[in-house]
Amino acid sequence: MSTLRTAGVVLWKDLRIEWRTRDALSASLVFGILTLVIFNFALDVNTPEMRRLAAGFFWVAFSFAGTLALNRSFALEKEAGAGRALALAPVDPAGVYLGKFFANWLFLLSTQLILLPIFMLFFDVPLAGERVLALLASFLLGSCAFAATGTLFSAVAVNTRMRDLLLPLLFLPTVVPALIAAVSTTAWALGGADSPSFWFKLLIVFDVVFVTTGILVFEYAIEE
Amino acid sequence: MTPHTPALACEKLTKRYGRTTALRAVDIVVHEGECVALFGRNGAGKTTLLHIAGSLIRWYDGDVRIFGTLLRRADPSLRRQLGLVLHDTCLYLDLSVRDNLRFFARLYDVPNADARADELLERVDLTARAADSTRALSRGMKQRLSIARALVHKPRLLLLDEPFTGLDELSSQSLSTLLQEFVRDGGAVLMSTHDLERAFNAATRAVILERGSITFDRPAGEVDVTAFRHAYWHVLFTGSGPEGARR
Numbered sequence: 001m002s003t004l005r006t007a008g009v010v011l012w013k014d015l016r017i018e019w020r021t022r023d024a025l026s027a028s029l030v031f032g033i034l035t036l037v038i039f040n041f042a043l044d045v046n047t048p049e050m051r052r053l054a055a056g057f058f059w060v061a062f063s064f065a066g067t068l069a070l071n072r073s074f075a076l077e078k079e080a081g082a083g084r085a086l087a088l089a090p091v092d093p094a095g096v097y098l099g100k101f102f103a104n105w106l107f108l109l110s111t112q113l114i115l116l117p118i119f120m121l122f123f124d125v126p127l128a129g130e131r132v133l134a135l136l137a138s139f140l141l142g143s144c145a146f147a148a149t150g151t152l153f154s155a156v157a158v159n160t161r162m163r164d165l166l167l168p169l170l171f172l173p174t175v176v177p178a179l180i181a182a183v184s185t186t187a188w189a190l191g192g193a194d195s196p197s198f199w200f201k202l203l204i205v206f207d208v209v210f211v212t213t214g215i216l217v218f219e220y221a222i223e224e
Numbered sequence: 225m226t227p228h229t230p231a232l233a234c235e236k237l238t239k240r241y242g243r244t245t246a247l248r249a250v251d252i253v254v255h256e257g258e259c260v261a262l263f264g265r266n267g268a269g270k271t272t273l274l275h276i277a278g279s280l281i282r283w284y285d286g287d288v289r290i291f292g293t294l295l296r297r298a299d300p301s302l303r304r305q306l307g308l309v310l311h312d313t314c315l316y317l318d319l320s321v322r323d324n325l326r327f328f329a330r331l332y333d334v335p336n337a338d339a340r341a342d343e344l345l346e347r348v349d350l351t352a353r354a355a356d357s358t359r360a361l362s363r364g365m366k367q368r369l370s371i372a373r374a375l376v377h378k379p380r381l382l383l384l385d386e387p388f389t390g391l392d393e394l395s396s397q398s399l400s401t402l403l404q405e406f407v408r409d410g411g412a413v414l415m416s417t418h419d420l421e422r423a424f425n426a427a428t429r430a431v432i433l434e435r436g437s438i439t440f441d442r443p444a445g446e447v448d449v450t451a452f453r454h455a456y457w458h459v460l461f462t463g464s465g466p467e468g469a470r471r
Contacts, residue, residue: 001331001333005333006331009327009330009331010331012327012330013316013319013323013327016319016320016323016327017316017318017319020318020319020320020357021318023318076316076318079316079317080312080313080314080315080316080317080366081310081311081312081313081314082314082315082316082317084280084310084312084314085308085314085315085328085373086331087280088278088279088280088303088306088308089303089328089331089332090300090301090302090303090304090332091300091331223282
């Protein structure tokens with residue numbers, strides 16, 4: 001079976017499970033909304049300085065929420081040993097990685113798009129018409145970075161006893177460059193002045209490097 | 225592959241976990257048309273043997289050949305010949321019963337995956353529960369679904385780790401019949417079990433594994449089940465079989 005076809009079958013399976021349980025999305029949304037609510041009450045968000053920092057608050061909330069969804073990704077495979085049956089199938093492990101990656105990317109992107117209006121309401125940030133596309137690109141590339149690294153590290157962490165702790169320990173320091181770039185591009189999309197072109201390029205390079213790394217090393221990451 | 229190439233051939237198979245030796249130079253051959261029942265007390269090495277043959281454990285000494293191909297050098301496509309039922313059910317508990325089979329059928333590129341899934345659901349008597357969440361099934365039903373999962377891609381060698389666990393009388397009888405048909409159609413089975421009566425319904429050979437070594441290996445037809453039971457109980461309670469039980 002081709003790698004892309006395997007990816008499609010694994011993606012279908014993860015979407016079916018999410019459709020039935022809504023675990024990944026609901027857990028990350030509740031956590032993300034809660035974080036935004038706390039920021040809203042803890043800080044005086046109606047100052048120009050705070051609006052300038054708003055993009056950072058959004059990505060902090062998203063980082064915590066996204067980690068929850070990523071942790072769930074391979075917990076599915078661990079429960080009842082289902083991942084063993086998946087690992088035994090005569091398919092390219094890269095296809096399994098890509099299927100899980102696309103599923104995680106979709107969940108993370110959905111989380112961002114649902115959090116966005118709540119964030120705009122709480123932080124009173126304008127979204128100028130011509131910068132909407134830049135915001136969407138920032139979300140697409142930023143969540144892609146999260147999904148690419150998170151899928152790989154989630155596969156590594158799930159076979160350890162400290163999996164809930166290990167994933168954020170491995171994943172968050174690695175994703176920091178992409179996080180900084182995503183905050184910068186989002187800040188520009190929300191009315192910032194600094195040019196985002198360098199940060200967009202950094203996000204694209206980060207995504208390409210980590211998706212490629214995931215494809216190449218996933219086979220070893222899932223070995224028990 | 226010659227007509228007499230065994231489905232599974234283990235030669236001098238040895239596996240150590242730290243200081244513990246789980247398997248000591250085990251030689252075992254399973255031919256097509258054979259159902260081998262593997263008995264032994266807990267920790268005798270049965271599950272380790274099945275995991276190695278199923279390519280779940282990669283590091284061991286000795287050789288394992290599946291249909292003549294050395295397992296450690298085999299292409300992943302060789303795994304298409306294997307069907308495994310492990311102690312865990314290896315199912316996605318949050319998928320529906322039908323979707324579990326559809327998923328594994330698609331993963332193995334089975335033609336008409338949906339029809340094959342429905343056919344197997346009927347075979348293991350789970351059609352009425354097809355739309356239910358797998359989590360909602362009883363242990364016995366999950367075991368039946370797990371057996372259907374192992375059969376979905378029509379493997380030629382079945383490796384079963386205590387397949388009768390959780391099954392009621394009717395389901396056990398049904399599994400014995402299913403295994404007999406599988407073997408009659410030319411398939412090969414290696415199954416670990418503690419259930420003598422049920423195993424002898426399906427098995428063509430009985431093997432006892434003691435502390436990582438095979439100490440008994442005879443065709444099931446030559447075995448007096450009552451005498452075997454006494455010998456096996458001796459193994460279970462003392463950890464070593466009487467001389468009469470040795471091969």
